[in-house]
Amino acid sequence: MKKKYDVVGMTCSACSAHVDKAVRGLDGVDDVNVNLLQNSMTVEFDENKLSESQIFEAVDKAGYKVQNIGEKQVSNVQENENEHKKKNLILSFIFLIPLFYISMGHMINWPLPSILLGHENMMIFVLVQLCLVVPIMFINRGYYIRGFKTLFNRSPNMDSLIALGSSAAFIYSLYATFMMAYYLGRMDMDMTHHYMMQLYFESAGMILTLISLGKYLESRSKQKTSEAIEKLMKLMPSTAIVLKEGKEVEIAIEDVQIGDVVIVKPGNNIPLDGKIIQGHGSINEAMITGESLPVDKTIGDQVIGSTNNLDGYMQVEVSHTSDDTTLSKIIRLVEEAGASKAPIAKLADKISGVFVPTVITIAIITFILWLTLGNKDFHFALNCAISVLVISCPCALGLATPTAIMVGTGKGANLGILVKSAQHLEELSKCDTIVLDKTGTLTEGKPQVTEVYPMGVSENDLLKYAGSIEQYSKHPLAKAIHSYVLEQGLSIDSLDHFEMKQGLGLVGDLKGEILLSGNRRLMEKNGVDLSSIENLYKELSSKGKTPLFYSYAGQLIGLIVVSDVLKQTSKHAIDCLKDMNMNIYMLTGDNQLTANAIADELGIEAIGEVLPQDKEKHVRDLQEKGHRVIMVGDGINDAPALVRSDVGIAMTSGIDIAIESADIVLMKNDLQDVVVAYELSKATIKNIKENLFWAFFYNVIGIPVAAGVFYSIFGWLLDPMYGAAAMSLSSVFVVSNALRLRFFKPKHQIIKIQENRKKEEKKMKKVLVEGMMCEHCKAHVEKALNAIDGIQATVDLEKNCAFVEGEANEATLKQAIEEAGYTYKGIE
Incomplete structure (x- = not known):
């Protein structure tokens, strides 16, 4: 049992030392941390051997008093x-x-x-x-x-x-x-x-x-x-407006339950973590993530409790109670x-x-x-x-x-950098080596299909096979391929059996035959002949592209190339870390040739073809060579490596904080914050x-x-x-x-990519479009708008809009969108 108490009467370090000694000497106490600054004491003890009254008595004998005070009373x-x-x-x-x-x-x-x-x-x-x-x-x-x-x-x-x-x-x-x-x-x-x-x-x-x-x-x-x-x-916030039987009712924040729908009006703080089920808003998340610019959110987006809704009306389905919010x-x-x-x-x-x-x-x-x-x-x-x-x-x-x-x-x-303990803050300042996960850390984590190479089947047939098996996986590469197949308007089949092979790929049963999707090792393990595509595979890998193999009924049916682009700030962050004399390594499950191509672009060393469970071993190897290692990953798949490292840093979206596995949590998915965290620890x-x-x-x-x-x-x-x-x-x-x-x-200068993007967007027309539901819809709208002479358009599916650069009147834009089958809602 771990509990925090307030200690009354401490005035100097001798006081805290005496309180620590008095409590630490009790049978059943595992750990004690007395904080002079906060006049508090955290005790971890076995409640079967020791009671709170005995702890209070020990502190009293030392000349001090213990009392429990609620957070709001402190x-x-x-x-x-x-x-x-x-x-x-x-x-x-x-x-x-x-x-x-x-x-x-x-x-x-x-x-x-x-x-x-x-x-x-x-x-x-x-x-x-x-x-x-x-x-x-x-x-x-x-x-x-x-x-x-x-x-x-x-x-x-x-x-x-x-x-x-x-x-x-x-x-x-x-x-x-x-x-x-x-x-x-x-x-x-x-x-x-x-x-x-x-x-x-x-x-x-x-x-x-x-x-x-x-x-x-x-x-x-x-x-x-x-x-x-x-x-x-x-x-x-102390209260929330909850929608009950069609009426708005204001209740205490502690009484709001998971699943309740709260109303958020312009200018109000979002009471609790949840998901938008109706409406949209421009959210100021600076107090949580440290990001100065507001974030536009709409139906299906997650929102963080206590952030401010600058503009828009929203109905939010609560996912966390007041004691379990991101802010808490x-x-x-x-x-x-x-x-x-x-x-x-x-x-x-x-x-x-x-x-x-x-x-x-x-x-x-x-x-x-x-x-x-x-x-x-x-x-x-x-x-x-x-x-x-x-x-x-x-x-x-x-x-x-x-x-x-x-x-x-x-x-x-x-600044959006959450440090778990003072020990990790000090340890961070001593580190000389940093190990980086690739997907979602260095790259956007949103790969895209760039090339399709069918073998013995048509391109559409290869895509149908790919879509049929990838629909069952939540891996970023699978999602990219599945979305691409849907954008092409192709139908896909259901599998009779599906299995994911960790670090290898996917295995499925389609119409009584084995359908495989994965890396080279998966194919070789299942006896698929790859000799006909060896040269193409090497060429693609050397360019930093990730080719996925597909086979059906034991025969190779083609390759689909997926590329995950680097984040705009990754190169700058790597350069800053080099200035700090850091040894930098990238760990990835990609083949070594692909890993080398990305590493060469960044000027770092890459270790490819690493299974998730083997990342911890590579970190341990570096430590055994005398290095103090920082591991940066997503805090979930990289958990063993994060725990093994001297300091584990988790990149997170700000909703699911990987506190258990990481020592430091970055609220923004930006590698530049690793630089800031390191400099802060030094300072x-x-x-x-x-x-x-x-x-x-x-x-x-x-x-x-x-x-x-x-x-x-x-x-x-x-x-x-x-x-x-x-x-x-x-x-x-x-x-x-x-x-x-x-x-x-x-x-080190921090590049504000979002601010630059906002500036660029201000130069463009923001055209609101209603009715888009998927990547297929996005592709249709982009195609329709880019067909207009002198127009360059990019569609943002999450924001339900298109950013249009070039000279075109409103009537032309409206016509193009409506002919594509969607609703034009005006220019913002």
Whole structure:
């Protein structure tokens, strides 16, 4: 069982380390991931061995609280907490400003009331400071409650350092106050004045207020790191208009069921994932896919919940409930990635577990050494010890990794790149080799019939045989051939038996004889003589074309050539990957000659004739040679290879997210996003290293300075107030540095094919055509329009329109379409 909880009271990396240790030690816990940034804890445990109450008890003993808060309540809780911090901060400053002015004014010759000046008013001077610092300590009492509780539980955290430092300053100041009263009563003005100069009331108040200021700024900054998730959550509509018994009824989104029909009007968000059953629309999917331009969709098209319908009326049949929509999956994926830990964070985690006890030990040693060996008075030794306590900042160390991961994965989600975990993000930055599936990754995945070579039968007979067997397969090549046969207006027969041979082709029984469709190995396995077509086969393969063999009753009856064109962005993406010094391989089931032709065009190495189950072996072979391998595929057929690779990247349409097999999911079917993902991983890991460097560097320099190590050489001595300010600013600095990732832009230029296509389409006339149902219809309309002099036309079956370039009046276009048997609906 895997469950996520909210942990209350964590303030630094030492806190998260103690919570992790407390829960991980329980019998039945398989894994624990404590996230300081989100104040959350994910526990994977055996519910037969361990109960939730035992987990809660372990966290409570560590000095923290666990509670379950719904996703929609989390942001409200965070906002309320920030408001509470802001209110306390303002109140603290109201008391701190006069406290600081009074305590330091006489040193800087600031004007002070006469009641606070002179030896006769020394006790009034001290008591006013005492009255001002007590409210500050009360306002910020949480540091003492949490700090001493965790200290007594032997799991000290940042609050413990603050509580010890400010308490030491306050207690010593009280001691000095009593000594002043003692010597004043005996009229020893020198000693009275001596102790008046050793008051730390302003330091105690300043430490608490500056730390609170830093925590408030840090909290505000941390909120920005999760803004990607918040933006996505705000997209989710709360209600939907459902069609019930012919009437439109508005109901809560949680009450909508699979199969319900929802109404989507212009300007409204699509409530849930589904399929358009009536109408059409122009959909803005930018928030899901990262694609800036709207997508036109019509009957039969899938739509994504929470995307915006810019124009058009639609009726959508719901396919997923509110908990299972694409957006819900994305939110969960981004949250899990943000909460996960990168391997680079392990060193920081180990240090965090012992950091606070080490700091307390250093402070004690500093105090003792200066008091005994340094020949300094109690005041000097205490000053150094307090400075050590307040300048040491485990927060910066704990925030270094999770802030960068949260911002990086959030930025990826905005770009349509979904990262499963921080580990995969880091691993991606280390990879040097990329293996690419061909179909649908490098190519459009929509092959077309280009040539037909009959052998011993007529061309129409060969096509009839081909259409009869290919109609049963869902393979892209089969679909292309089947559609082509239908476009020719040929009839096809039904088979008595059909079987698909993995990696070979199709076998069917037609009128009592065996009908085969597939590659060369299928023919040879079934004893079909291919000698008569050997030269033609080699010639076609060398040109990158995919010839499919057909035989009937044991005799070869011909070849049909199908070509799958490269995506327009593939060559550019490959060039970018080469610039990054990537080793690039293409795996395909095509024969080696065909694979080489495509690879030569791209300038990469090809491995052909690879069965789906063998792709994993090729990835493993590369890994055994010392390479870190990225596998890019469709996330379904390539699942074994995706799992085997160091980082598996799935190309997807944005509806069926292959989360299980892939480590990274690209919402757009564009290889260029692999380039963007790689650059984003590099930028994120660089940011983490910067954060860790500054966190370590700060403590390595800050603690010795605070301890007075450089006092004898340079005369450097750190006031506890400045230590508190530095402690606060270090955390703010780390978070602010991570937030720079929000402005990440890939170094390599990304070609916007869709935008270019849109620009070209704007130059053309968009002619709306009604009645087209299949590729056969498309071919008829294109033929009719292209027969007009000076006209070049391309039909888009999905959009029910034709893009017409050239000079032709509307009447001519209408006549051509209607004579072809379809309905002219005007020019858009």
